[in-house]
Amino acid sequence: MDVITHGAAPLAPPISRSGWLQLTPLDRRRLVNFKANRRGYLSFWLFTILFVMSLLSNILANDRPILAWYKGELLFPAFVNYPEEKFGGFLARTDYRDPVIESEINTHGWMVWPPVHFSYDTHNLALPTPAPSPPTWMLSKSQCEIAAAKTLRPGQTNHGCADIEWNWLGTDDQGRDVVARLLYGFRISVLFGLILATISSIVGVAAGAVQGFFGGRVDLVLQRFIEIWSSLPQLYLLIIISSFLTPGFFVLLGILLLFSWVSLVHVVRAEFLRARNFEYVNAARALGLSNFRIITRHLLPNATVATLTFLPFILNSSITTLTSLDFLGFGLPPGSPSLGEILLQGKSNLQAPWLGLTGFIIIALMLSLLVFIGEAVRDAFDPRKNFG
Amino acid sequence: MTDAPLLDVRDLSVAFRQGGRETRAVDQVSFSVARGKTLALVGESGSGKSISALSIVRLLPPGAQVSGEARFDGRNMLTVDDATLRSVRGARITMVFQEPMTSLNPLQTIERQIAEILELHGLSDANARRSRVVELLTEVGIPNPSARLGAYPHQLSGGQRQRVMIAMALANKPDLLIADEPTTALDVTVQAQILALLERLQQTYGMAMLFITHDLGLVRRFADTVCVMQKGKVIETGEVETVFSAPRHPYTRALLSAEPKGDPIVSDDAAPVVVSADNLRVWFPIKAGFMRRTVDHVKAVDGVSLIIREGATVGVVGESGSGKTTLALALLRLIRSEGPIVFLGDRIDGKSVAEMRPLRRDMQIVFQDPYGSLSPRMSVAEIVAEGLTVQRPELTLNERREIVAQALTETGLDPATMDRYPHEFSGGQRQRIAIARAIVLEPKFVVLDEPTSALDMSVQAQIIDLLRDLQRRRALAYLFISHDLRVVKALAAHLIVMRHGKVVEEGPATQVFDHPQQEYTRALFAAAFRNQVESLS
Numbered sequence: 001m002d003v004i005t006h007g008a009a010p011l012a013p014p015i016s017r018s019g020w021l022q023l024t025p026l027d028r029r030r031l032v033n034f035k036a037n038r039r040g041y042l043s044f045w046l047f048t049i050l051f052v053m054s055l056l057s058n059i060l061a062n063d064r065p066i067l068a069w070y071k072g073e074l075l076f077p078a079f080v081n082y083p084e085e086k087f088g089g090f091l092a093r094t095d096y097r098d099p100v101i102e103s104e105i106n107t108h109g110w111m112v113w114p115p116v117h118f119s120y121d122t123h124n125l126a127l128p129t130p131a132p133s134p135p136t137w138m139l140s141k142s143q144c145e146i147a148a149a150k151t152l153r154p155g156q157t158n159h160g161c162a163d164i165e166w167n168w169l170g171t172d173d174q175g176r177d178v179v180a181r182l183l184y185g186f187r188i189s190v191l192f193g194l195i196l197a198t199i200s201s202i203v204g205v206a207a208g209a210v211q212g213f214f215g216g217r218v219d220l221v222l223q224r225f226i227e228i229w230s231s232l233p234q235l236y237l238l239i240i241i242s243s244f245l246t247p248g249f250f251v252l253l254g255i256l257l258l259f260s261w262v263s264l265v266h267v268v269r270a271e272f273l274r275a276r277n278f279e280y281v282n283a284a285r286a287l288g289l290s291n292f293r294i295i296t297r298h299l300l301p302n303a304t305v306a307t308l309t310f311l312p313f314i315l316n317s318s319i320t321t322l323t324s325l326d327f328l329g330f331g332l333p334p335g336s337p338s339l340g341e342i343l344l345q346g347k348s349n350l351q352a353p354w355l356g357l358t359g360f361i362i363i364a365l366m367l368s369l370l371v372f373i374g375e376a377v378r379d380a381f382d383p384r385k386n387f388g
Numbered sequence: 389m390t391d392a393p394l395l396d397v398r399d400l401s402v403a404f405r406q407g408g409r410e411t412r413a414v415d416q417v418s419f420s421v422a423r424g425k426t427l428a429l430v431g432e433s434g435s436g437k438s439i440s441a442l443s444i445v446r447l448l449p450p451g452a453q454v455s456g457e458a459r460f461d462g463r464n465m466l467t468v469d470d471a472t473l474r475s476v477r478g479a480r481i482t483m484v485f486q487e488p489m490t491s492l493n494p495l496q497t498i499e500r501q502i503a504e505i506l507e508l509h510g511l512s513d514a515n516a517r518r519s520r521v522v523e524l525l526t527e528v529g530i531p532n533p534s535a536r537l538g539a540y541p542h543q544l545s546g547g548q549r550q551r552v553m554i555a556m557a558l559a560n561k562p563d564l565l566i567a568d569e570p571t572t573a574l575d576v577t578v579q580a581q582i583l584a585l586l587e588r589l590q591q592t593y594g595m596a597m598l599f600i601t602h603d604l605g606l607v608r609r610f611a612d613t614v615c616v617m618q619k620g621k622v623i624e625t626g627e628v629e630t631v632f633s634a635p636r637h638p639y640t641r642a643l644l645s646a647e648p649k650g651d652p653i654v655s656d657d658a659a660p661v662v663v664s665a666d667n668l669r670v671w672f673p674i675k676a677g678f679m680r681r682t683v684d685h686v687k688a689v690d691g692v693s694l695i696i697r698e699g700a701t702v703g704v705v706g707e708s709g710s711g712k713t714t715l716a717l718a719l720l721r722l723i724r725s726e727g728p729i730v731f732l733g734d735r736i737d738g739k740s741v742a743e744m745r746p747l748r749r750d751m752q753i754v755f756q757d758p759y760g761s762l763s764p765r766m767s768v769a770e771i772v773a774e775g776l777t778v779q780r781p782e783l784t785l786n787e788r789r790e791i792v793a794q795a796l797t798e799t800g801l802d803p804a805t806m807d808r809y810p811h812e813f814s815g816g817q818r819q820r821i822a823i824a825r826a827i828v829l830e831p832k833f834v835v836l837d838e839p840t841s842a843l844d845m846s847v848q849a850q851i852i853d854l855l856r857d858l859q860r861r862r863a864l865a866y867l868f869i870s871h872d873l874r875v876v877k878a879l880a881a882h883l884i885v886m887r888h889g890k891v892v893e894e895g896p897a898t899q900v901f902d903h904p905q906q907e908y909t910r911a912l913f914a915a916a917f918r919n920q921v922e923s924l925s
Contacts, residue, residue, distance in 0.1 A: 297763075
């Protein structure tokens with residue numbers, strides 16, 4: 001059966017792939033299925049908006065202006081560190097919130113500020129009440145006037161709440177704006193969760209695939225190792241390790257990764273054990289395909305539904321592990337924005353319910369959205385729904 | 389006794405609603421079963437015969453919308469309350485299903501399972517129950533029944549499990565037995581025994597039977613009246629004799645003439661040998677004890693020698709578990725074996741996986757189940773082209789697609805459908821895809837492992853014609869495995885009969901078929917051909 005060369009019309013129809021993503025018909029149907037799940041689709045967009053917002057934290061909530069025009073020069077204070085010398089001061093790092101610097105720049109140019117003038121580590125020096133200070137919209141007029149009086153120059157009229165910087169969700173017990181901390185904290189949590197879930201899925205799927213495909217002694221040895229490994233008390237180990245390693249983002253990621261890859265292994269292994277004797281896998285062997293190709297082309301797709309079922313929970317557990325470590329004080333270094341730290345503050349400042357409530361609502365919202373999205377993705381990939 | 393039929397089904401329709409679409413599985417079906425008589429529902433898979441039967445006892449999955457009426461002894465079973473329905477199910481109407489492995493609870497002894505039905509329908513004395521269970525097991529022919537009471541389903545053979553199912557069905561002396569393909573999953577010799585059992589029991593108990601099957605031979609032998617179904621409709625109904633001797637509907641005629649026909653291509657003894665094996669053995673070790681020492685072997689294939697020549701077919705027949713498939717996999721070096729295998733003049737039994745890879749181009753396999761042998765996640769073009777990507781990596785995508793299109797054309801498929809997915813094709817078309825995948829590499833040797841067993845009768849004949857045609861055009865060597873002797877007869881010129889891993893008998897097909905030498909071969913042929921011979925006579 002050699003290729004026809006004598007000019008006959010080709011028998012094969014042209015390849016039909018449409019859309020900018022070049023989707024195959026099967027993927028198109030999955031996309032349609034995903035969109036048909038209203039709750040999941042809505043959750044997806046809501047989560048995307050929140051995630052993009054948090055990625056843009058630096059230009060949404062910052063104590064440095066995004067753009068500044070000073071003495072004929074365009075500056076990007078949010079991204080570039082200009083020493084205060086430039087504006088006539090002496091500090092290594094310019095505090096743009098300082099009234100002196102502010103008026104200096106404003107007299108020689110202009111500044112474009114982010115909507116929230118606080119970064120996650122900015123202390124609001126003009127608090128209306130002792131920290132933690134409630135959301136500004138909860139303050140009484142007299143409280144606002146006292147706060148406004150601190151920043152106003154003598155002689156200016158005091159308009160109360162209109163004259164002070166708003167802390168939409170109040171401040172924590174160190175006078176830091178909760179909105180800013182929430183944005184940055186959300187970003188760290190989600191990124192941490194995504195990276196951890198991705199890497200541990202890759203490792204877990206690979207380990208499960210090897211175990212299930214080769215079986216026998218490889219399976220036996222790895223399985224016993226996993227049983228011993230996963231019965232180690234994770235949290236104690238984490239606490240011990242974090243006592244002699246400075247816990248940073250990547251150190252924590254590494255430590256958690258040591259344990260989290262195990263969760264997918266069993267599922268993938270079971271799927272592989274089931275599928276490796278399928279006739280189409282045997283057919284692929286008879287065609288002379290290598291083990292690697294059989295695994296990637298024929299067996300992994302079988303494991304996708306099982307993997308996707310677990311993925312939202314792995315993602316969520318990664319996020320909650322980081323949150324709980326922060327809550328216990330073994331997580332990210334002190335001062336880092338994190339959802340767990342907001343919860344901890346809520347717990348130690350029960351008189352300031354906005355801290356605990358904010359933390360609770362945002363964590364519950366994030367975890368629910370992720371589970372809804374995960375469910376929709378799983379259903380979209382479920383072959384029983386596709387091949388009814 | 390009245391003249392009214394025991395079961396009278398009028399205008400039965402069943403529809404399934406899924407995602408806003410409504411599929412009519414059964415459409416305005418009417419039939420009736422008289423007391424003590426047998427009605428056969430015949431049709432290909434998907435024709436709605438099982439669904440019609442299940443809807444009579446309201447065993448359909450939720451979501452099915454049933455209309456019409458099914459009067460059993462005067463009462464409409466589709467509308468009676470649940471308590472009445474339960475008193476009828478298992479007592480007056482009982483069922484035997486196709487798959488004896490899954491219809492029995494693997495965690496309970498057979499005594500408990502049979503006794504449960506007796507207890508549910510009023511036999512409260514434990515001793516009476518036990519003696520009735522023993523009586524029933526004796527009746528269905530389980531040897532030494534009182535010793536087997538504590539047996540679990542996995543300790544019984546497939547035929548014995550089906551006998552237990554029948555015992556359960558008979559426990560309360562039903563008026564109507566619904567038998568849904570009761571022998572399809574069994575070996576031919578066992579099939580014959582089960583059918584004889586059913587026949588005898590029907591006479592003793594005087595019960596009516598609703599017999600669902602796709603096998604026309606069984607209908608002929610078994611039923612009084614027959615309903616032929618196609619796509620949810622009854623297209624022909626009548627006395628068995630009338631329908632078989634003078635079928636009115638073209639579909640019935642097609643069904644009746646769909647038996648695999650034709651003669652095998654007579655091989656040339658001088659043709660070059662493609663594959664030969666000498667004293668081939670596949671022994672699986674049985675390990676026991678703490679040190680996992682090998683104490684014994686399961687001898688799946690035990691000393692088989694064969695020679696397959698270019699353009700010729702060697703048929704391998706035998707019951708399930710006789711080592712047919714293992715032999716084929718060993719010849720293709722897909723499992724470990726001992727003994728020399730010579731392929732195209734080359735010893736291949738010592739070659740490594742990597743050394744075998746280029747040879748795979750010349751040896752291919754087609755499996756039994758066209759649903760299991762095609763990956764549901766790949767398009768037809770991808771499936772067929774997969775071997776090309778490994779064996780002829782120099783081809784461009786478009787060249788590959790062109791070759792795939794030619795292979796599809798050759799197997800009788802429209803190449804325009806090559807970008808669809810397997811689930812969009814029927815069973816017969818899927819088997820054609822599997823054949824296209826095997827021949828696209830232009831092999832010299834193809835193993836056909838029960839390629840027609842999962843297919844409907846009319847499709848079987850087409851596939852056999854296709855295989856014979858391909859063999860003629862390309863001088864292919866086939867190793868044809870089947871338990872269906874009719875199909876083997878149409879394709880194989882040389883026959884090997886296997887039992888327990890050993891060759892029982894071998895020789896030219898005509899000779900083996902006409903003058904079987906061994907007792908086992910005769911039993912096998914008798915079981916397989918009795919139905920057919922009767923239906924042809």
